[in-house]
Amino acid sequence: MENKFKNWLSSKYLKGNIKNPNIKIGDFTYYSGYYHKEEFEDICVRYLLGDGSTKNYKEIYGEDFLFDKLEIGKFCSIGSGASFLLAGNQGHNNKWISVYPFDSEIFPNAKDGFRRKGDTVIGNDVWIGTEAVIMPGVKIGDGAIIAARAVVSKDVEPYTIVGGNPGKVIKKRFSASDIEKLLEIKWWNWEIEQINEALPYICSDDIDGLYTFI
Template sequence: MYGPDKDTLFPLAHHKKLCFLKNLVNHPGIEVGDYTYYDDLEDVQNFMRNVKYHFDFTGDKLKIGKFCMIASGVSFIMNGANHLTDAISTYPFAIFGNGWEDAMEDKVYPYKGDTVIGNDVWVGHNATITAGIKIGDGAIIATNTTVVNDVEPYSIVGGNPAKLIRYRFPQEKIDELLKLKWWDWDISKITQNLTLLTGNDLTKISSISE
């Protein structure tokens, strides 16, 4: 066998609070890679509720890579939450109409682009990811962190706002891992190399040929 079925919703028998996320989401603006899971203390349907202000008219996407781990309570704040910040008032007058509909004439709300989570990213309990953020492969987002700036690959960040705690590996090893892209291997190859992937011998894992 080569691991669990990536196309099943609940990969753990008799446990309905962890799901393979791509099989749960049904929103055209959300893309999720294989084997990425969401673990919720109450109900996995909470994931969709926690992608907030994701309105069709904003056109932004939430893109999550493969083999990510997303804990309970993680929130994604999308571009629909943005208000004017360089105006005298941040109040969204125009949405209420009744004589206020022209308030945004010749103006646009801030737009920060797609929110992109790389591969093999661990997002801890109750973390918040704001609109347009890019989180690199292999990064770790600590519990209760609020991410307002991009996160580098294989870094660990925490706090509000998020600050760099440390890098997981030396830069030369990070470069090797980013080139290796183990998450794109065939699942049989991943299965055959599980002991290396769960170890810390970077020399051995980096030496594996395609």
């Protein structure tokens, strides 16, 4: 298989290069996929309607069907082989005696066990490590860090570091007051010129300096 990335230092911005209408990506978010060779949409996004194999999903499910969506904010860094699992429980209902999704053409009395878990939403300036797994319907706040190979099944608060399987909070990146300031100013929404001017603060731990700057 031809590697879509030149080397482990190479990465690709995702906005403008996504085909699935149910994926929304913010400015400057990138995927570094050298070790898994394939494009972000082909290997990282799993079970999401609207991909190449399910392009006629609206004809099958109708215009009013609630589709899962994957939304990723601005300035996010996504490591090689990270996975975003969609499609809720994928028809495996763990409250029933059997979790098997029976084919209704073979078993006409089968019930549909599918249950949505909602959109998966990743905030801004989030770092997702290599081979991390983000489960359906999870919300990850701005500035969070997801450790390599973490399995995230619960929402993650802003500026929180999560690792392990199941994913657990390791620590907050900053104090509560500093996090409040960062969420107030939302630097990722500034114009490029303003971000560039503020980079001496953004590329430091001087949160008060950045807050005073803006």
